[in-house]
Amino acid sequence: MKQSYNPYDNVLKVVQDAAAILGYSDSDIEAIKYPERELKVSIPVRMDDGTTHVFQGYRIQHSTSRGPAKGGIRFHPDVNADEVRALAAWMTFKCAVVNIPYGGGKGGVVCDPSKLSENEIRAITRRYTAAIAPLIGPEQDIPAPDVGTNAAVMGWIMDTYSMLKGHCIHGVVTGKPLELGGALGRNEATGRGVMFTTLNILKKLGIPSEGTTVAVQGAGNVGSVSAKLLHEAGLKVVAISDVSGGIYNPDGLDIPAILSYLAADRRNLLKDFNEDGTTHISNEELLELPVTVLVPAALENQINAGNAEKIQAKLIVEAANGPTTSEADEILAKRGIEVVPDILANAGGVVVSYFEWVQNIQSVSWTEDEVNKKLKDIMDAAFESVWDLTQEKHTTLRMGAYLIALKRVVDAKSARAIWP
Numbered sequence: 001m002k003q004s005y006n007p008y009d010n011v012l013k014v015v016q017d018a019a020a021i022l023g024y025s026d027s028d029i030e031a032i033k034y035p036e037r038e039l040k041v042s043i044p045v046r047m048d049d050g051t052t053h054v055f056q057g058y059r060i061q062h063s064t065s066r067g068p069a070k071g072g073i074r075f076h077p078d079v080n081a082d083e084v085r086a087l088a089a090w091m092t093f094k095c096a097v098v099n100i101p102y103g104g105g106k107g108g109v110v111c112d113p114s115k116l117s118e119n120e121i122r123a124i125t126r127r128y129t130a131a132i133a134p135l136i137g138p139e140q141d142i143p144a145p146d147v148g149t150n151a152a153v154m155g156w157i158m159d160t161y162s163m164l165k166g167h168c169i170h171g172v173v174t175g176k177p178l179e180l181g182g183a184l185g186r187n188e189a190t191g192r193g194v195m196f197t198t199l200n201i202l203k204k205l206g207i208p209s210e211g212t213t214v215a216v217q218g219a220g221n222v223g224s225v226s227a228k229l230l231h232e233a234g235l236k237v238v239a240i241s242d243v244s245g246g247i248y249n250p251d252g253l254d255i256p257a258i259l260s261y262l263a264a265d266r267r268n269l270l271k272d273f274n275e276d277g278t279t280h281i282s283n284e285e286l287l288e289l290p291v292t293v294l295v296p297a298a299l300e301n302q303i304n305a306g307n308a309e310k311i312q313a314k315l316i317v318e319a320a321n322g323p324t325t326s327e328a329d330e331i332l333a334k335r336g337i338e339v340v341p342d343i344l345a346n347a348g349g350v351v352v353s354y355f356e357w358v359q360n361i362q363s364v365s366w367t368e369d370e371v372n373k374k375l376k377d378i379m380d381a382a383f384e385s386v387w388d389l390t391q392e393k394h395t396t397l398r399m400g401a402y403l404i405a406l407k408r409v410v411d412a413k414s415a416r417a418i419w420p
């Protein structure tokens with residue numbers, strides 16, 4: 001099933017369903033079905049062993065109707081054009097649902113960072129940046145971190161772009177190191193937004209947060225910060241995983257100890273982590289645990305027609321982009337399992353990226369408290385508006401989020417008279 005899965009079909013389906021509810025004609029949404037710009041690049045790199053390897057990369061701008069394209073860069077072996085297209089479109093709707101002045105874009109390089117040295121990753125980043133330089137810029141398209149990339153990679157992008165332009169340009173990329181104009185709070189922002197959203201939905205459903213059980217799939221930037229902040233908020237994180245599999249303790253995991261172990265060395269894997277009361281489970285088993293909240297924070301297509309009937313969680317908070325397929329969505333809705341959609345739940349990252357860009361272009365800096373407070377205000381307001389619309393229209397939260405986002409994108413296109 002995973003091989004034939006095309007995430008861009010998922011995007012088109014939800015957009016078409018939302019358009020039908022909004023009463024839009026095919027012409028109203030025709031332009032939204034096609035990414036505005038797609039660039040495929042070849043990236044020759046001299047590897048540490050002296051051989052030359054040519055990596056394939058992409059930068060795709062789905063929409064710039066509401067502002068410059070915005071979205072992360074993924075370094076992962078499974079990167080492909082349809083995945084980047086879907087990720088770019090999700091960015092368009094994510095920025096619209098939280099109402100920040102951006103369109104959507106995404107980039108990726110087909111590579112496995114776990115098998116590359118730091119020198120090789122830096123060489124890929126520099127050559128990739130040079131290749132996509134005609135498309136990016138603070139007013140055109142602003143990359144950020146995603147799977148397999150981090151603040152260091154963003155710093156190399158900023159440096160390469162600045163070298164090409166002949167002067168320092170902080171605002172070309174967000175999620176940078178603090179020394180290069182990175183925003184305080186950006187590293188934790190996506191997970192912090194996931195935590196705010198989880199607390200918001202629990203409150204609406206009348207479930208107390210204290211002691212509520214959570215399973216988190218993924219222990220990278222988003223998974224680890226989500227687990228940490230949910231743990232600090234009083235929830236009981238009973239399972240977490242990385243690419244090697246997961247660990248489970250029904251009495252609750254020692255999240256600080258696990259995160260210190262993972263942070264100590266990038267080669268540390270959860271399959272080698274042992275603690276009293278903890279059992280090792282697969283990523284598939286983690287998704288089917290008897291928990292109240294499931295937080296998928298790894299890749300797309302994790303909850304699909306093959307396992308949706310087996311999900312025991314009452315509530316899924318999508319920290320990853322596209323973890324649930326359209327088929328699974330229908331099954332979960334019929335089973336009464338609430339899904340807080342990716343474009344809302346994981347929007348904290350791009351919201352703080354927006355704050356970083358605003359600070360960069362104005363040459364000002366905000367405190368971490370200011371950033372976190374403004375983030376909470378935006379996440380809470382977006383959640384409330386989606387929740388209220390969902391109640392009014394009797395739809396899922398995903399549909400509620402798309403109704404708001406699609407209307408904003410169509411209104412912007414129409415105000416610009418993008419179609420003749």
Ligand SMILES: NC(=O)C1=CN([C@@H]2O[C@H](COP(=O)(O)OP(=O)(O)OC[C@H]3O[C@@H](n4cnc5c(N)ncnc54)[C@H](OP(=O)(O)O)[C@@H]3O)[C@@H](O)[C@H]2O)C=CC1
Pocket residue numbers: 072114145146147148149190217218219220221222223241242243244269283297298299300319320321322346347349350
């Ligand atoms: N970074 C950001 O700001 C944002 C990210 N997102 C989304 O969140 C998700 C995670 O991104 P991020 O945390 O940045 O990425 P990271 O690269 O930091 O972490 C990815 C995590 O997923 C694990 N993983 C990789 N492959 C698999 C697999 N096949 N099964 C289970 N786990 C796997 C990785 O394990 P290992 O480390 O062992 O390889 C790692 O724990 C993605 O969907 C991304 O698009 C959404 C909004 C913003």
Ligand SMILES: O=C(O)CCC(=O)C(=O)O
Pocket residue numbers: 070071072073094142143144145146174175321346347349350351353
């Ligand atoms: O911070 C950003 O600009 C985008 C982060 C991202 O790629 C995402 O939200 O999926």
